[in-house]
Amino acid sequence: MNKLVLIRHGQSEWNLENRFTGWQDVDLSEKGKAEAVQAGKLLAQAGFTFDIAYTSMLKRAIKTLHLVLESMDLLWIPEVKAWQLNERYYGALQGLNKADTIEKYSPEQVLTWRRSFTVQPPAVTAEDIRSPLKDIRYAAIDPSLLPLTESLETMMERVIPYYQNEISPALKSGKHILIAAHGNTLRGLVKYLDHLSEEDIVSYEIPTGIPLVYEMDDSFVPLQKYFLHSDTIGNTVL
Ligand SMILES: O=C(O)[C@@H](CO)OP(=O)(O)O
Numbered sequence: 001m002n003k004l005v006l007i008r009h010g011q012s013e014w015n016l017e018n019r020f021t022g023w024q025d026v027d028l029s030e031k032g033k034a035e036a037v038q039a040g041k042l043l044a045q046a047g048f049t050f051d052i053a054y055t056s057m058l059k060r061a062i063k064t065l066h067l068v069l070e071s072m073d074l075l076w077i078p079e080v081k082a083w084q085l086n087e088r089y090y091g092a093l094q095g096l097n098k099a100d101t102i103e104k105y106s107p108e109q110v111l112t113w114r115r116s117f118t119v120q121p122p123a124v125t126a127e128d129i130r131s132p133l134k135d136i137r138y139a140a141i142d143p144s145l146l147p148l149t150e151s152l153e154t155m156m157e158r159v160i161p162y163y164q165n166e167i168s169p170a171l172k173s174g175k176h177i178l179i180a181a182h183g184n185t186l187r188g189l190v191k192y193l194d195h196l197s198e199e200d201i202v203s204y205e206i207p208t209g210i211p212l213v214y215e216m217d218d219s220f221v222p223l224q225k226y227f228l229h230s231d232t233i234g235n236t237v238l
Pocket residue numbers: 015019020021022023087088090114183184
């Protein structure tokens with residue numbers, strides 16, 4: 001049985017403050033750190049091990065990965081940081097409070113910005129302080145690839161090719177893989193792996209800091225998936 005483990009970062013400071021985050025590089029909250037440590041303990045207890053890990057260029061995912069690996073005594077494994085695994089770029093909404101934004105526009109408008117497959121939130125300008133073009137960590141990347149806003153659909157245009165070209169070959173070579181990323185990055189990956197429709201993915205949510213385990217057949221077709229909670233251990237089917 002081939003397994004692939006995905007984990008959304010633990011609760012971030014802006015999850016806690018209910019703010020649109022996207023590519024803003026906010027830290028984990030204390031609860032988020034504890035979630036990551038607990039996830040690592042559960043993975044170790046359930047007998048998981050990893051040969052390589054993939055994460056984004058944002059510290060909430062990187063720190064989650066490190067806390068998980070530290071809990072598993074696997075800090076030594078190779079890790080790859082890829083901007084393609086960054087959270088969906090939330091454009092000009094980044095930094096705003098979600099409840100205030102509902103008040104200012106409407107619940108329907110905010111829901112559309114948050115969960116529509118195709119609608120992009122308002123873009124930032126290239127000069128905006130939040131623009132990836134202003135961020136040194138993306139300086140080596142072709143600027144035409146860097147987003148100023150993204151829908152789930154356009155985000156998947158970077159996430160899925162990265163999965164197909166980098167992660168899937170490693171999986172097929174027999175490596176045990178952990179991906180520590182973000183709510184929407186992982187929603188996009190789940191949509192791809194499970195062939196979900198645009199309608200189905202709208203209501204699919206991924207909690208912070210809970211490992212999502214894919215079991216795959218010999219052709220790496222997903223057979224089933226489950227969240228690893230303490231009560232899941234010993235009972236791997238949800
Ligand atoms: O703010 C964000 O970047 C994301 C994830 O926290 O929020 P949402 O749930 O609205 O996609």
